[in-house]
Amino acid sequence: xxxxxxxxxGFLPFFVIVYAIFKAAYHFxxxxxxxxxxxxxxxxxxxxxVHISDLxxxxxxxxxxILGRAVKLINKLKPDIIFFTGDLVNNYAWELRGWETVLxxxxxxxxxxxxxxxxxxxxxxxxxTTEEKEENLNTIKQFYKKIDFTLLLNQSRIIENNHEQIALxxxxxxxxxxxxxxxxxxxxxxNVSTIPFKxxxxxxxxxxxxxxxxxxxxxLTLSGHTHGLQLGFNYKKLKWSPIKYxxxxxxxxxxxxxxxxxxNRGLGWLGFPGRIGMRPEISSIELSxxxx
Numbered sequence: 001x002x003x004x005x006x007x008x009x010g011f012l013p014f015f016v017i018v019y020a021i022f023k024a025a026y027h028f029x030x031x032x033x034x035x036x037x038x039x040x041x042x043x044x045x046x047x048x049x050v051h052i053s054d055l056x057x058x059x060x061x062x063x064x065x066i067l068g069r070a071v072k073l074i075n076k077l078k079p080d081i082i083f084f085t086g087d088l089v090n091n092y093a094w095e096l097r098g099w100e101t102v103l104x105x106x107x108x109x110x111x112x113x114x115x116x117x118x119x120x121x122x123x124x125x126x127x128x129t130t131e132e133k134e135e136n137l138n139t140i141k142q143f144y145k146k147i148d149f150t151l152l153l154n155q156s157r158i159i160e161n162n163h164e165q166i167a168l169x170x171x172x173x174x175x176x177x178x179x180x181x182x183x184x185x186x187x188x189x190x191n192v193s194t195i196p197f198k199x200x201x202x203x204x205x206x207x208x209x210x211x212x213x214x215x216x217x218x219x220l221t222l223s224g225h226t227h228g229l230q231l232g233f234n235y236k237k238l239k240w241s242p243i244k245y246x247x248x249x250x251x252x253x254x255x256x257x258x259x260x261x262x263x264n265r266g267l268g269w270l271g272f273p274g275r276i277g278m279r280p281e282i283s284s285i286e287l288s289x290x291x292x
Contacts, residue, residue, distance in 0.1 A: 025269055028070045029279040030077070033253050033286070035260055037219050039196040040289040041164035050079035050108070051283040053203075053224025054087040054117065054266030058095035059273065064102050070267060070282060075107050077284050081159075082108040084149065085224040085264065086117025086173065086203035091125045093139035100146040110159055112149045115170040116140075117203040117225065118179050119270075152201060154184040156192045167192035168199050169218070174211070175204035175225075185211050205249040205263045213256045220287075221261045226250040228265040228278040241278060251278075 040047075052074070060067055074082065089095045106112060120140055127133040144151040152170020159166050169192065174183030183202065192198060198218045202208065205223040212218050228251045232241025243250045254261040265281040 024275045024279060025273060026066050026069075027275075027279050028073055028267070028282055030073060030282045030284055031252070032284045033262065034288065035220065035253070035285065036288045036290050037197065038258065038290045039219060040287055040291075041161070041166065041197060042289050042291050043162035043164045044166055044197070044287065045289040045291075047287040048078065048080045049283075049285040049287065050074050050077055050082045051085065051222050051262060051264050051285060052082070052267055052281075053085040053222075053264040054227060054268055054270075055084075056087055056090050056119065056266070056268035056270050057099055058090040058092070059268050059270070062098060064098065067099075067267075068102050068105075070280075071102060071105050073282055075105070077282075079108045079284070080110045081168075082106055082112040082149075083199075083201055083222050084112070084114040085201050085222050086115050087119045087224065087266075087268075087270075088114075088117070088140060088143070090119055090270065091122060093136045093143070096140070096143050100143065103147040106147070110161075111157075112147075113157070113168055113170060113201065114144055114149045114151050115201040115203055116151070116153070116172055116182075118173045118175060121173070121180070121182070123180060152188075154182075154188045156188055156190075158192065158195065165195050166197045166199065167195040168201070170201040171207070173203045174207045176206050176210070179204065183207065185216070189216065205247060205261060208249065208254075208261045212261075213259050219259060221259070222264070223249075223261065224264045224266055226263060226265070227270065230266075230269055230272060230275045230278050233277040234279075 122133045122136045156169045169188045171183035174181045200218045200221040204225045208221045226247050229241045229243035267280045
């Protein structure tokens, strides 16, 4: 009996790693949230949002059918708006080859919006010239046009419904050092300061703590970046990952007074090519107006 137990114990880590790489890495999970806001216009009551993040699309190794499954799951949710909060690639624009035929199938009747993440700028690669790096970034930006996403670069957009409005704001990546701070929230807010309900897309959740809460009237911030470290556990309302010791806000929904932050665990992977207890996430968020 002892040798059998020892043999099992010896092989268990191997089986966990195999499962993490070949199954869990692409075992997409839909997380559902309902949030009520006082300032949400009544005509937007029941607004359905899908939030995705951190595709790191090079990791899919051009296996188009795998990500196609996630696209089908998203479309089944029938979202009004789809938000993507950055890290489309690991480093290079060539990772995107052929993916427009998959991602252009995402459907949302009020639009699809995105921001850049820290990996999209090419800061972690060696480039022969500055122009080469700029061309890489511009190719990534142009890809969003191919899949009918509006890329917000320290910009805002207004969505109107029955003569009522909400504001969508997107900042470039903003993080604590060593991450660069391309984001400019003040500039992003200029044209929508009078609109009472605002949604912010910001890749790094530390931005919420540093510049959003108690300093703006932004109702909902959507972020990614952490991946939940691709390691941990989630059981009902319990969640844990070693990443919590680096990021205070690392997965799921957070609230400070009347301001909310949602951190998506990511659809892709980086570094370790798998996930243990931290499945790739599709977030379905329904907004309600407390006036109803």
